[in-house]
Structures are given as C-alpha cells and as structure tokens.
Amino acid sequence: MTMTATSLIVGHSPASRKAIATTIKGTDLFRQILFSADSQEAFSQLKKHSVDMVFCDLRRLTGKAVDLFKRLAKQEEWGDIPVIAFTPEEDEATRIRGLELGASDCLSFTASAKEVAAKARFLLKIKERFEQLRSSRAQLAELALKDGLTGLYNRSYFDATLEKEIARSQRSEKSFSLVLLDLDHFKDVNDNYGHQAGDRVIQTAAKVFADSARNADVVCRYGGEEFAAILPETSTAGARIFSERIRKKVEGLDPVSLGIGKPITVSIGISCADFRHPITMSELLENADRALYTAKNRGRNRVEIFTPTKRHPPMVHFPAYKGHAVAFA
Template sequence: MTATSLVIGSSHKDSRTLLDKIKGTAAFSHIWKENDVHRAISSVRKRPVDIIFYGVTDPAGETYDWMHRLYGDQEGCDVPVFLFARAGDEEEKIRGLEAGACDFLSFDTSPKELAARIRTHLGKKQQLTLLRRAKEDLEKQATTDGLTGLFNRRFFQRTLEAEIARSTRLNQSFSLLLADVDHFKQINDLFGHLAGDAALKMIAGAIEGSIRLSDTACRFGGEEFALIMPGTHGENAFRVAERLRRKIARLQIPELPEHPLTVSIGIRPVPAGDISDATRVLAEADEALYRAKRHGRNRTEVHDPLQPEEEDWPSPLVLPATQRV
C-alpha cells in the first residue's frame, strides 16, 4: 500500500513515540513529522497526506480548533485524524471525536490493533476519494463540450445570465462575442468529419490561448463559439475579436492541406447601465454575426442599435449553427 502520514506531537517526546509506533505498522511508504500543529495543518494544502496522527499532551487543555481548520479546507476534508493520549477520561475522548477525529487511542495501543484501524480508515478514505473524483467528473461532463474541452452551451447560458446580473449590480460593462467557422459544411464534405473535428479542436485551442482568466469560452453549438468578456467594451472587444480572427486564419491544420480556415465574428457590447436580458443580448450578437457573414465572411461586425436589420437576410437564431455556411 502506498500511503503518506503526518505525525504531529506537541512535544519532541510525543513525536518520537508516535513516529516509532507508526513505522511499526509498516502501513506507510512516506511519513513526515511536525511539532507545531498549526504549521502542520497549513502545510497539508501543499503536501497532501492520507492520515494524520496527533499526540495529545494535555487532553483537558486541548481545544482541537486546528481540526476545524483542516476539515474546512478542500485538501483536508477527507483526511482521517487519530488522536493519542497517555491518559484521559471518556469525556475527553468524546470531545476529540466530536471535533472530527476518527479515533482516540492510547499511546499503549498495540501495533497490531493500530495497523488494523489504519487499514480500515485508509480504505474508507480511498472510497471517499473515488466518490469525490466521480462526482467531479460528472460535474465536468455536465458543463464541458466533449470534443473541444471548452464549456458547453448550458454553462454558457448560465454564465451569460450571471454576467448580466453582475454587470447590472456593479454598473460595469462586458461584451459577448460569437464566432462561426466559414463554409464549415464544405470542410466536412471535402475532407470528412474527422478533419472538421480537428479544425474545431484547433480553433478551441486558439481561443483558449487568447483569453484572460476572467473570460469564459464556450462551444455554442456545431461550428459556433461564444466568448464572454467581463470589463471589455467597444473598441477593446473589437481588437480582441480581430486578433483572434487573424490568429485562426494563420492556423496550420494537417487535416486541411492548403484549405483556408476562417471565422466570422459578431460582437454585442453590453455597456454599463444596459438593461437587456440574456435572450436579447444573444440575439443581437447573432445579428452582428449574420452581418459579418453577409458582408463577405472572415470579418468582425459589432452590433449597432441604430443600424436597421437587413430584411433580405434570415432573422437571427432561425437557422442552427450547422447550416451557416
């Protein structure tokens, strides 16, 4: 079994005694020791452990506040804690267990019994770890596009609504950018769907490599991508879009030899004080995207509330992204 333990003693003698007992169980491949409990708990964030052993010198004066810190951190919330004391009545044991310890033992506990208890709690911790990872994987799958690794449309919708609420509350601007791959149907027809998938992955990588931590990039659907940019408005949003458009046009995709890959982009700036809802913001970004398609593709258009809608072009959000060629 490969496991790591942390031994904490409030005195050098306690640490030495505990260390010898833990080594005697042969349950751990790595053991590290610390005398200061608060420094030790802080280090768990950077140096994960499977079990913590703590020697209690004065049970009556112990507050166990450090266990509240440990279990309040994501890194330590599943770590079992064994408390050891030379003497102590039942009330002290109950107090330690109620603070979060998984066991309260005597320094005289035999190595055989201690090893059995360790195996039990290591098994439980492993099960908790597997369950937590499974939950995280499910949450990731629910919000992530399987092909590109970007967030999916469900996450985009939730984030857009949250960003509108945030910008209204803080009176700050943001911009929504929609990008659609030009003539994507031709790519699939000429080179196959695997080549089309490779192109989408490359574009997603270009987007991820061009945004800030505060931005949210999503695969909106088919060959269309969405980017929510907090604190970005007007000319700045246009510059970001143009930089991204040129970057995508320079991509070298082995599956598309000598075939140009370009995107059309529509931007809906949302200035501070704008009271538009998510549906309207998305529709107007889509209008700008259609205008970019209409005016020759491989270009960026910004939504202009004063510009009339072009009647001979389909109304926004009528066609799915896969039909935009």
C-alpha cells in the same frame, strides 16, 4: 505502504507531542511529522502542508480540542483527513466523546507502534479511496460541461456563465464583451468533403479560439459550427483585437492538412455589456447575433461590432432553430 505520508501531531505539551512522535516514527509510515501546540497552530500547518493524518493528545477535552474536530469536519479540503486521538487507557468517557466529535479512532497512549501502524494504514487506504471518488466525481462533472468534439465548454455552461457575468459586471461596474463566431460556408465542407473533414475543421478552429483566449475568458461551442466567447472586463476595442487575431489565424489554416480544398474563414459579431446600461442575457445575445449577421451580409470573413445607432441588416430567423442565434452559411 511506503513512507510518503505526512502527519500532524497536535498536543498541548512538548512531552505529549514527543511521546506521540516516538510511536509514529515506529510505524515507518510517515515521511514528515509536523507539530502544533493547539488548534490554531494546527490549522496554520494544514494550510501550509498537505497533511494525510492527524494525531492528537486528547487527555484534556478542552474547547480548543473540540474546535479542532469541528473545523476539520466543516472544511471540505480537510474533511477526509483521518484523526487518531490518544487518551489515557482508563479514560473510556473521553475516548467515547472523541469518537462522537469525529475522531476516526481513539487509542491509548500505551498503544504499540505496531497497533498504531495497523490503524493508520487502514485509515490512509480509506482516505485514498475517498480522494479517488472525489476526483472521479469532479471529472464527470467537468465532462458534463464540455463539448465532446472540441473539449470546449458547452451551451449549458455558456448560458449559466453569461448570466453570472452580467450580474458580476453590474456589481463590479466593469463592462465585458460577448463574441459570437461562425465558420463560413461550413455546410459546403460537410457536403463536399464529408463529416469527418467537417469535424477536423471544427476541432482545429476550436483550438485556435481556445489558444487565443486569456485565462479569464470563457470559450464555448455554441452549436454546430458556431462558437461564443465571454471576455470579462473587455471593451469592444479589446474584443475586436481578440476577434481579428482569431479571424487571421483561421484564414491562415492550411486546407490541405484539414483534408479540404479551400481555405476556412470565420465571421464574428461582438456586443458589449456596458454596466452603465443594464442589459438582459437575451438582449446581449441578440445584439451579438445582429453584428454576426452583418458580418455575413457584408461578405463574411470579417468582424462587426453591434452599435445601437448603426443600421444592421434585418435578421432572418429560422423557426426550427431553438436558440437566440440565426442559422448561417
């Protein structure tokens, strides 16, 4: 193991910190050694630096020492950091208490650098494995929320996020917009050019949608050739600008590069959640659906905004479709 790790020494006296540092330097494991006199200073260092291991002087089991162990165990980002405590050789009670509090190991101040290195190397390997497991778990969790074809968030994530955004909008008293996007005549693409071409079209359109969004926006594949975007703190005017930009980009895609013989267009419906008028998730989706249906009914390749006073064409629902949106071509 090369000298790439960072350690933190916690000791109440300069003498104890120096003694521990001398031993640690002899292990040839740590590129950087940080120092703190108490738990408060230790947590300040932990916030500033990526610490791989903590060494502490446990000659006096004070309240601050106990606080160090408890807070390390409690904080998720620090919970995997191994802690080696140093105690007087004859003080078995303190060593046992240190282990009970959460120390990874307790060593005597007389321990050699070779012994400390063996313990530290073992604990660092365990820490590395925990980090790999956590990373794998996070990746799996992320994959469960993503659409396999486009890499956008999926319907489940969309539903959960929309509910949260409605609640957040009410708390913060800030409106937001919901945008539904549906590729026009997509069935013809699959029928005439095959499903591989259809997949290319969906993937390319999805990239246009994602690239057009801000960091705060949430873009999802809603189902089939339909997509949805949640735009926090965005008025219908802002949502229209976003939607028109997307519509023009999709219209400008090169059909030859997609393996099809005609341009792709998208119809877009917008609804706004005005915090002054509480709205349910179902109502918001239905309003966006109505606007989208209006866009389809008026010739496609256009953006429509739902307004309660505006006359929208009657909806056509398909019993086989399980969701709020209607089926379009």
